[in-house]
Amino acid sequence: MSGDAATATGTTHTTPQPEGGGPGQEPRAHGLGAALPPADARAKTEGTFPYAADLWAEGLLWAALLRSPHPHARILSIDTSAAAAMPGVRAVVTHEDIPGDSAYGRRVVDRPVFAADLVRHHGEAIAAVAADHPDTARLAAAAIAVEYEVLEPVTDPEKAFTAEPLHPDGNLIRHIPLRYGDPDTVGEVVVEGLYRIGRQDPAPIGAEAGLAVPRPDGGVELYTASTDPHTDRDLAAACFGLDPDRVRIVVTGVPGATGDREDPGFQIPLGLLALATGCPVKLTATREESFLGHTHRHPTLLRYRHHADTEGRLVKVEAQILLDAGAYADSSSESLAAAVAFACGPYVVPHAFVEGWAVRTNNPPSGHVRGEGAMQVCAAYEGQMDKLAAKLGIEPADLRLRNALSTGDILPTGQTVTCPAPVAELLSEVRDFPLPPLPKDAPEDDWLLPGGPEGAGEPGAVRRGVGYALGMVHMLGAEGTDEVSTATVRVHDGVATVICAAVETGQGFTTLARQIVQETLGVEEVHVAAVDTDQPPAGPATHGRHTWVSGGAVERAAKMVRTQLLQPLAHQFGMSTELLQIADGKITSYDGVLSTTVTEAMDGKELWATAQCRPHPTEPLDESGQGDAFVGLAFCAVRAVVDVDIELGSVRVVEMAVAQDVGRVLNPSQLATRIEAGVTQGIGAALTENLRTARGLIRHPDLTGYALPTSLDTPDIRIVKLVEERDVVAPFGAKAASAVPVVTSPAAVAAAVRAATGRPVNRLPIRPQSAVAAPKS
Numbered sequence: 001m002s003g004d005a006a007t008a009t010g011t012t013h014t015t016p017q018p019e020g021g022g023p024g025q026e027p028r029a030h031g032l033g034a035a036l037p038p039a040d041a042r043a044k045t046e047g048t049f050p051y052a053a054d055l056w057a058e059g060l061l062w063a064a065l066l067r068s069p070h071p072h073a074r075i076l077s078i079d080t081s082a083a084a085a086m087p088g089v090r091a092v093v094t095h096e097d098i099p100g101d102s103a104y105g106r107r108v109v110d111r112p113v114f115a116a117d118l119v120r121h122h123g124e125a126i127a128a129v130a131a132d133h134p135d136t137a138r139l140a141a142a143a144i145a146v147e148y149e150v151l152e153p154v155t156d157p158e159k160a161f162t163a164e165p166l167h168p169d170g171n172l173i174r175h176i177p178l179r180y181g182d183p184d185t186v187g188e189v190v191v192e193g194l195y196r197i198g199r200q201d202p203a204p205i206g207a208e209a210g211l212a213v214p215r216p217d218g219g220v221e222l223y224t225a226s227t228d229p230h231t232d233r234d235l236a237a238a239c240f241g242l243d244p245d246r247v248r249i250v251v252t253g254v255p256g257a258t259g260d261r262e263d264p265g266f267q268i269p270l271g272l273l274a275l276a277t278g279c280p281v282k283l284t285a286t287r288e289e290s291f292l293g294h295t296h297r298h299p300t301l302l303r304y305r306h307h308a309d310t311e312g313r314l315v316k317v318e319a320q321i322l323l324d325a326g327a328y329a330d331s332s333s334e335s336l337a338a339a340v341a342f343a344c345g346p347y348v349v350p351h352a353f354v355e356g357w358a359v360r361t362n363n364p365p366s367g368h369v370r371g372e373g374a375m376q377v378c379a380a381y382e383g384q385m386d387k388l389a390a391k392l393g394i395e396p397a398d399l400r401l402r403n404a405l406s407t408g409d410i411l412p413t414g415q416t417v418t419c420p421a422p423v424a425e426l427l428s429e430v431r432d433f434p435l436p437p438l439p440k441d442a443p444e445d446d447w448l449l450p451g452g453p454e455g456a457g458e459p460g461a462v463r464r465g466v467g468y469a470l471g472m473v474h475m476l477g478a479e480g481t482d483e484v485s486t487a488t489v490r491v492h493d494g495v496a497t498v499i500c501a502a503v504e505t506g507q508g509f510t511t512l513a514r515q516i517v518q519e520t521l522g523v524e525e526v527h528v529a530a531v532d533t534d535q536p537p538a539g540p541a542t543h544g545r546h547t548w549v550s551g552g553a554v555e556r557a558a559k560m561v562r563t564q565l566l567q568p569l570a571h572q573f574g575m576s577t578e579l580l581q582i583a584d585g586k587i588t589s590y591d592g593v594l595s596t597t598v599t600e601a602m603d604g605k606e607l608w609a610t611a612q613c614r615p616h617p618t619e620p621l622d623e624s625g626q627g628d629a630f631v632g633l634a635f636c637a638v639r640a641v642v643d644v645d646i647e648l649g650s651v652r653v654v655e656m657a658v659a660q661d662v663g664r665v666l667n668p669s670q671l672a673t674r675i676e677a678g679v680t681q682g683i684g685a686a687l688t689e690n691l692r693t694a695r696g697l698i699r700h701p702d703l704t705g706y707a708l709p710t711s712l713d714t715p716d717i718r719i720v721k722l723v724e725e726r727d728v729v730a731p732f733g734a735k736a737a738s739a740v741p742v743v744t745s746p747a748a749v750a751a752a753v754r755a756a757t758g759r760p761v762n763r764l765p766i767r768p769q770s771a772v773a774a775p776k777s
Helices: 003-009 039-048 134-142 155-160 227-238 265-277 285-291 332-343 374-392 396-403 423-432 443-448 509-521 545-573 600-604 668-687 739-757
Strands: 060-067 075-077 089-093 125-131 145-150 172-180 187-198 207-214 220-224 247-251 280-285 300-308 314-323 351-359 462-480 485-492 495-500 523-527 578-585 586-589 595-597 607-613 629-644 651-661 716-724
Touching: 039 586, 060 134, 060 265, 060 351, 075 125, 089 134, 089 265, 089 332, 089 668, 125 265, 155 314, 155 351, 155 716, 172 332, 187 374, 207 265, 220 227, 220 265, 220 739, 227 247, 227 265, 265 280, 300 374, 314 332, 314 374, 332 462, 374 396, 374 462, 374 739, 396 423, 396 462, 423 462, 423 629, 423 651, 423 716, 462 545, 462 651, 462 739, 485 509, 485 545, 495 509, 495 545, 545 578, 545 586, 545 600, 545 607, 586 600, 595 600, 600 716, 651 739, 668 716, 668 739
Parallel strands: 060 280, 220 247, 314 351, 495 523, 651 716
Antiparallel strands: 060 125, 075 145, 089 125, 172 351, 187 300, 207 220, 207 280, 300 314, 462 629, 485 495, 485 607, 578 586, 586 595, 629 651
């Protein structure tokens, strides 16, 4: 990319060479390693891609939800008579109209479909209405009279330990005490810190929407952007009082997902209304409803004490981690496990003692957002490493290199790192990458200064800072989660079809599935079927699962079809199938005696196979935080360069240099895009994204009050190095790509602001007062 192009887009990257695409070679046109574009790219860019908000059905009704204006209140009465009497209203449902389970939850069943006796967070659903016009539905919902006794909300997670129970299960969701090594060990140098991480919202491009259609057998079909359709189906069926086979979820186009894209709290009321009216019912949430309804990243309070020797080698890490789960448990237990396990970062720590808690409050619910748990602790332990480097007079990058984790080392959970862990190599690559030039003083370059064009700052007040961070995430589920996916591959008339319930959320699974089949069978035209719950389950679209587990299932099924295709030829020529190869649509033998096309070998037959992929099992952390809890790990190093106006506290990220452990590059352009997106999300967490609350009430639940980074906020993103050291236990050897730059980037930006200002920067997102230069002593 030229310099002018880089300036125009705000993003540059070094795209890795695809396999077979080195110097003097043509890039691969298909198969693994090819830069294959997404099949839906054109439809999405032209606006013709079918999202849930675009759905329509004959006799359609519209839904609206009534939500609580209070974060904590006792419900004294609910009167729906005025709403039910309004012309055009077809149904009003509350907790009294739920035929099955009144609560749901993907991990812990503790969240009511509709509040019955207590309201536990701002925006909790109270009732739902179906009407023949969306305005009528909204007016009817507003006409429902609810009498509340307002209660004092518990919004400080530290006070949740002694507050009255907010839920029958209590306020403490999970406590993990990690004990590793000798508690009496003390380092010669000690640094302490207190860190706070704000509430980041997944802020999906399209707000939640869905369509429920009743079935003749008394069941219901839900058309929605679910990222875990089988789990959502089971939760919905339990609430509907139906067998799961009478509830079907059809996944519509997902407009991107960085967490649990579709909260069942939107789907279940839709189905209840469809069953109550016997008509199709559609719900399209407003942006405010989206902010109120779905889960967010856990706000976190972290206290740290690092011990080291005089050479800068870590001796002991002590930490206390408190996750604010909000009103309900959701994925807080898993998020806490990641936070505690990775509390020391990708560093060798002989002794570690970590206390972790996740508690209920009356704040908005927290749940899965990309890099949960790991992002919060990364910001804290990297802040500690900067403090330690300053106290010892060691360069921050050098201090990190002295302590870098590698393959064969042991995590504080007692698990040995068996996968590739090129942490030192990653950091060396970003450290040695050339720094960007300093900004010029010419007027035409004023936009390069913090604050943008016409900014109030002065060039003389701008200071440049460089900061480093190392991050790590786990892949797949953890602590004994049964990870499994099923896929079917069919081939007929030169066209292959993949059937797998792995939802495409923007991570590129459908493209990868096409590449796998092209690579294995030599069939160029590959279609991936739409996802619904009539297919076998593939699990949620989180933690890089579908690259590993669903991609592995597709590969196994394709290889079984390959064997079916080659066995008759091998038998005919008296050789084993291992002596035959498929490439570019042709089948050849090792000795050249056999040469035919895949189409000729198929001879009009239809071949198909179904296969499963299930990685090796893990185990829960025990009462001391010990156990082999993770299937695999991925690592990343980021160097951030920022310009800070030390008088105003405004920050501009100039460049992010990234080196990442990817295992194997399966699609170069897709991989680069995922890394860039992850870095950008991390910059949002570092500088602008904070869903603010006041006494439990969400302030400004819209995209004006919640500031997402735009293209003008996106710096040059330099992908300096992709380390392709294949993980032997993963299909294709590839690792998850998008979560670890999200985890690492905020910590790198904070480190760079520290370097520019001399301030501790112990809170994310960084507030202007935290970026004003420290007074000279």
